[in-house]
Each structure stands twice: as C-alpha cells, then as structure tokens.
Amino acid sequence: MELPANQAAAEAGQGKTVIGWALDREQRKELLQQFPPKFDNVVADHVTLAAKAKQDAALPCERLGEIVGRVDDGEGVEALVVAIDDSTDRPDGSIYHITWSLGEGRRARESNNVIARLGWTAIDLPMPVRLIPSRWP
Known part of the structure; x- marks a missing residue:
C-alpha cells in the first residue's frame, strides 16, 4: 500500500529501513548530464522520506518532484535539493535532497x-524529477 508522503512518514515507526523514492533510472542518466557530479563517488539514486522506518512501513506514493537547488561543501559532499508538493521540508525537519556525489571517505548521510x-x-x-516509491535495508 502506498500513502501520501506525510502520512507514510508519520506511520513509518521505528526500525532499520529507509523509505522514500528512487530516481527513475533513465531520467537519472539525463540528470547526470544536466548536473555533472563534482566528486568521484556518484550516488544520485534516491530521496529519503523517513530513515529508521520499520520493515513493513507503507511506502509513499509515486511523485513528481522538482530539483530546485544545489549544495557543495567543497570538501566532498554534493547534494541536489528537491521540492515535493512545493516544499523542500522533510517531515523530520531536514530538507529533501538527493546526495549527488561524494569525495573519498565521505558518506551520504553527511x-x-x-x-x-x-x-x-x-x-x-527547477528540473522535474520522477520519484518512484522505494525501500532500502
């Protein structure tokens, strides 16, 4: 079952999985050309809705988001900021984003x-981006 994003986040519970949206694989190729990664480790694969969700948490509905911004700390973390339903605010108080690329020794959660x-x-x-409901261990 898929739920609206806020409801899916509210009902995610506590566990060891992550729920959110994967990038469409074909569109990802186009986005990598549009936004060339700055660092060698290219991630560019998903937007998190809820980290530490229970294993059977309902997934959010498929969405059309928009890439609206970018950040690069110059030290190995690059991310693209995503708006979903006209907001970049994730239910947990952080910002919707796609970790785009990482330098040596850096981690996506950074x-x-x-x-x-x-x-x-x-x-x-702003660049439209198709977001596909997904879960990661």
Whole structure:
C-alpha cells in the first residue's frame, strides 16, 4: 500500500529501513548530464522520506518532484535539493535532497549536516524529477 508522503512518514515507526523514492533510472542518466557530479563517488539514486522506518512501513506514493537547488561543501559532499508538493521540508525537519556525489571517505548521510550548516543555492530553472516509491535495508 502506498500513502501520501506525510502520512507514510508519520506511520513509518521505528526500525532499520529507509523509505522514500528512487530516481527513475533513465531520467537519472539525463540528470547526470544536466548536473555533472563534482566528486568521484556518484550516488544520485534516491530521496529519503523517513530513515529508521520499520520493515513493513507503507511506502509513499509515486511523485513528481522538482530539483530546485544545489549544495557543495567543497570538501566532498554534493547534494541536489528537491521540492515535493512545493516544499523542500522533510517531515523530520531536514530538507529533501538527493546526495549527488561524494569525495573519498565521505558518506551520504553527511548531506543532511552540510545542508543544515551551509544552506543551499537555488538553481535558475527547477528540473522535474520522477520519484518512484522505494525501500532500502
């Protein structure tokens, strides 16, 4: 069963999985050309809705989001900021984003801290992005 994003997040419970949306694989190829990664480890695969969700948490509905901004700490973390339903605010208080690329020794979860510390810069023309409901262990 798929739920609206806020409801899926509210009902996610506590566990060891992540729920959110995967990027459409074909569109990902186009996005990588549109937004060339700055660092060698290209992630560019998903938007988190709820981390630490229970294994059987309902997934959010498929969405059309928009890439609206970008952040690069210059030290190995690059992320694209995503708006879903006209908001970048994730239910847990962080910002919807796609960890785009990482430098050596950096981890995807650091994107949240980089965005909180540095903010993000809006891009000139928001880019639609198809988001497919997904779960990760």
